[in-house]
Amino acid sequence: MTVRRTGVIGIGTMGQGIAEMLAYKGLDVYVVEQSPEKLEAGLGQIELSLDKQIEKWALTQAEKKLVLNRIHPLERLEQLADCDIVIETITEELDAKKEIFERLDQIFDASVILASNTSTLSLTELASVTKHPERVIGTHFVYPVSKIDMVEIVRGLKTSDDTFERTKHFIEEVTNKKGVMVFESPGFITTRLICLFINEALHVLEEGVASADDIDSAMRIGYSFQHGPFEMADRFGLDSVLAALERMFREYGELKYRPSIVLKKMVRAGHRGVKSGIGFFQYDKDGDRI
Amino acid sequence: MKILVINAGSSSLKYQLYDMTDESVLASGRVERIGMDSSIVTHEATGKPEMRSVSEILEHTIAVRRVLDILVDPVNGVIGSIGDIDAVGHRVVHGGEAFKQSVLVTQEVKLEIRRLFDLAPLHNPAHLMGIAAVETNLPEVPQVVVFDTAFHQTMPRESYLYAIPMVLYRRHKVRRYGFHGTSHAYVSAQAATYLQSPLESLKMVSCHIGNGASCTAIKDGQSFDTSMGMTPLEGLMMGTRSGDLDPAVVPFVMNKEDLSVSEVNSMLNKHSGLQAISGLSSDMREVTEAMSDGDKNAKLAFDMYAYRIRKYIGAYAAAMNGIDTLVFTAGVGENSSVLRQAVCDGLTFLGIELDDKRNNERRKDVRTISTDSSRVKVLVVPTNEELLIARDTFEIVQRQLQTQ
Numbered sequence: 064m065t066v067r068r069t070g071v072i073g074i075g076t077m078g079q080g081i082a083e084m085l086a087y088k089g090l091d092v093y094v095v096e097q098s099p100e101k102l103e104a105g106l107g108q109i110e111l112s113l114d115k116q117i118e119k120w121a122l123t124q125a126e127k128k129l130v131l132n133r134i135h136p137l138e139r140l141e142q143l144a145d146c147d148i149v150i151e152t153i154t155e156e157l158d159a160k161k162e163i164f165e166r167l168d169q170i171f172d173a174s175v176i177l178a179s180n181t182s183t184l185s186l187t188e189l190a191s192v193t194k195h196p197e198r199v200i201g202t203h204f205v206y207p208v209s210k211i212d213m214v215e216i217v218r219g220l221k222t223s224d225d226t227f228e229r230t231k232h233f234i235e236e237v238t239n240k241k242g243v244m245v246f247e248s249p250g251f252i253t254t255r256l257i258c259l260f261i262n263e264a265l266h267v268l269e270e271g272v273a274s275a276d277d278i279d280s281a282m283r284i285g286y287s288f289q290h291g292p293f294e295m296a297d298r299f300g301l302d303s304v305l306a307a308l309e310r311m312f313r314e315y316g317e318l319k320y321r322p323s324i325v326l327k328k329m330v331r332a333g334h335r336g337v338k339s340g341i342g343f344f345q346y347d348k349d350g351d352r353i
Numbered sequence: 354m355k356i357l358v359i360n361a362g363s364s365s366l367k368y369q370l371y372d373m374t375d376e377s378v379l380a381s382g383r384v385e386r387i388g389m390d391s392s393i394v395t396h397e398a399t400g401k402p403e404m405r406s407v408s409e410i411l412e413h414t415i416a417v418r419r420v421l422d423i424l425v426d427p428v429n430g431v432i433g434s435i436g437d438i439d440a441v442g443h444r445v446v447h448g449g450e451a452f453k454q455s456v457l458v459t460q461e462v463k464l465e466i467r468r469l470f471d472l473a474p475l476h477n478p479a480h481l482m483g484i485a486a487v488e489t490n491l492p493e494v495p496q497v498v499v500f501d502t503a504f505h506q507t508m509p510r511e512s513y514l515y516a517i518p519m520v521l522y523r524r525h526k527v528r529r530y531g532f533h534g535t536s537h538a539y540v541s542a543q544a545a546t547y548l549q550s551p552l553e554s555l556k557m558v559s560c561h562i563g564n565g566a567s568c569t570a571i572k573d574g575q576s577f578d579t580s581m582g583m584t585p586l587e588g589l590m591m592g593t594r595s596g597d598l599d600p601a602v603v604p605f606v607m608n609k610e611d612l613s614v615s616e617v618n619s620m621l622n623k624h625s626g627l628q629a630i631s632g633l634s635s636d637m638r639e640v641t642e643a644m645s646d647g648d649k650n651a652k653l654a655f656d657m658y659a660y661r662i663r664k665y666i667g668a669y670a671a672a673m674n675g676i677d678t679l680v681f682t683a684g685v686g687e688n689s690s691v692l693r694q695a696v697c698d699g700l701t702f703l704g705i706e707l708d709d710k711r712n713n714e715r716r717k718d719v720r721t722i723s724t725d726s727s728r729v730k731v732l733v734v735p736t737n738e739e740l741l742i743a744r745d746t747f748e749i750v751q752r753q754l755q756t757q
Contacts, residue, residue, distance in 0.1 A: 119612060120620030
């Protein structure tokens with residue numbers, strides 16, 4: 064199967080990144096959002112992101128135009144019917160996702176792959192609302208999508224070998240990213256390990272062992288991380304980190320996943336990281352640290 | 354014998370159909386936006402108006418099919434049946450060290466082109482798709498591949514090696530290959546014919562100055578050195594490419610500006626050269642125009658551009674211990690008399706004397722632009738890479754037929 068048309072449902076942070084990356088790779092991308100306002104805002108963000116790349120000489124004006132021309136906004140899910148693969152990237156809420164999958168299942172014939180970009184939810188549960196659970200799969204892209212060349216391909220209980228192979232081919236040959244096969248489990252590999260890492264860093268901070276800045280420096284320089292645990296959390300969004308930890312805490316029932324009190328407090332205060340301009344550190348509107 | 358010349362890109366395909374009895378072009382055209390539902394085919398049969406059509410062409414096999422359909426079309430076509438095509442010649446950018454001349458396509462040849470994907474990741478895969486597409490549509494027709502690098506395979510080690518650990522050459526074939534070989538080969542041969550001297554007897558520098566640009570030192574009828582290296586980034590300043598720079602600039606800038614490998618690659622290949630210095634355009638015509646309107650940045654871009662060419666000509670004269678022929682070709686080289694003059698004005702010590710009137714003449718044929726007393730003959734030779742591909746294809750297929 065050669066994929067030419069892809070659908071992206073929901074263009075929040077991840078949806079924008081995925082749509083932009085797919086369009087950059089030469090695919091036609093059809094995007095759907097809840098409201099025209101959100102759609103427009105999402106497309107605006109994509110344009111902003113492309114402009115930032117031009118500033119970094121990664122892209123030319125002509126290339127930007129080409130990329131934007133391949134992104135087609137749609138009003139309704141039904142208009143997606145021609146796509147070869149559809150990636151859902153709406154907010155991480157099980158019920159909302161279930162509703163979308165139920166509708167997608169009715170719109171597309173059984174050969175079209177329905178992928179979810181979930182990082183913690185159960186694929187098996189999402190698939191349970193469809194008549195063809197064998198074509199439901201998880202593709203967990205990592206932020207920032209254009210720079211991280213790895214995708215967790217998540218198999219639910221009923222995901223077929225054929226669906227997996229086609230998805231892996233799509234990820235590796237079309238998007239040129241490494242596809243890692245993961246069987247369904249809360250947090251898969253990446254979210255599970257990185258959230259524990261961040262949570263442990265929070266404990267170290269709480270205990271007064273070191274400052275956030277020093278913990279970040281120690282891990283960044285000492286172990287070649289691009290960002291230390293706190294800046295990393297700021298970039299993911301502290302609310303997202305909290306939600307992921309809470310979900311894993313519930314699913315596994317193990318204390319090590321219990322979110323740190325500091326994290327909860329920060330989120331309650333509205334300090335959600337880069338997206339709110341302040342988290343453990345402060346950021347300008349371009350997301351650069353002040 | 355009728356020969357179809359194909360230049361396949363990742364989402365485009367250019368073609369020309371030659372009648373080799375008189376080397377005339379029967380038709381030419383291109384398919385653009387392959388892989389989309391609105392692909393554009395532009396076709397022009399000699400003596401007939403140009404035609405355009407938009408349709409869905411999802412891959413190269415279908416693109417070749419469309420080209421063949423148009424060539425035999427009763428209205429716009431130029432041949433009676435597909436069987437009239439006797440051979441197909443392909444342009445291939447990278448032939449690595451394996452290909453020193455054009456060859457007939459065989460299973461091994463295709464494998465070797467595939468092995469070279471690493472060195473030409475944007476071009477060779479597309480060329481191979483073109484070859485496969487022709488194979489599917491014309492299974493009985495012989496195909497020949499002509500490489501941009503082949504002409505430069507005669508460079509001696511002292512020209513082609515970089516002074517970096519030899520293990521990099523052995524492991525990854527990091528060395529200078531040079532490009533525009535088909536053009537340099539074509540114009541040097543044309544120049545020799547025009548001068549009525551054997552090419553072997555000349556010490557020539559050919560300057561292919563187009564959107565990409567390179568100079569080649571041709572000694573004993575062979576490429577002795579050329580300005581492009583492992584990739585087309587090295588050497589002259591170009592439309593959007595930097596050309597030579599201190600390699601230490603790369604890690605320095607990556608560090609200071611926090612750039613990734615692909616960002617710095619894009620910066621040097623797409624955001625540098627004339628575009629970067631003039632701040633206006635990568636097109637020499639626009640830069641020259643702005644310069645004559647008094648734009649200082651355009652003037653600087655132009656001066657740097659000409660200066661680099663002059664330096665290379667001087668260096669190659671030294672490399673060959675002399676120079677007797679200087680050739681300008683390709684878009685800018687053939688058309689910009691201002692640039693030719695700027696380059697030659699500083700080379701009088703070499704015995705180059707430009708004739709202003711001849712230089713400013715606009716013609717389409719091979720011509721001398723130096724004075725009669727100039728020690729070095731300066732020529733403008735229009736390039737024609739497609740014709741050379743057709744000729745090579747013709748020759749190889751003829752030889753093949755004779756040995757059968």
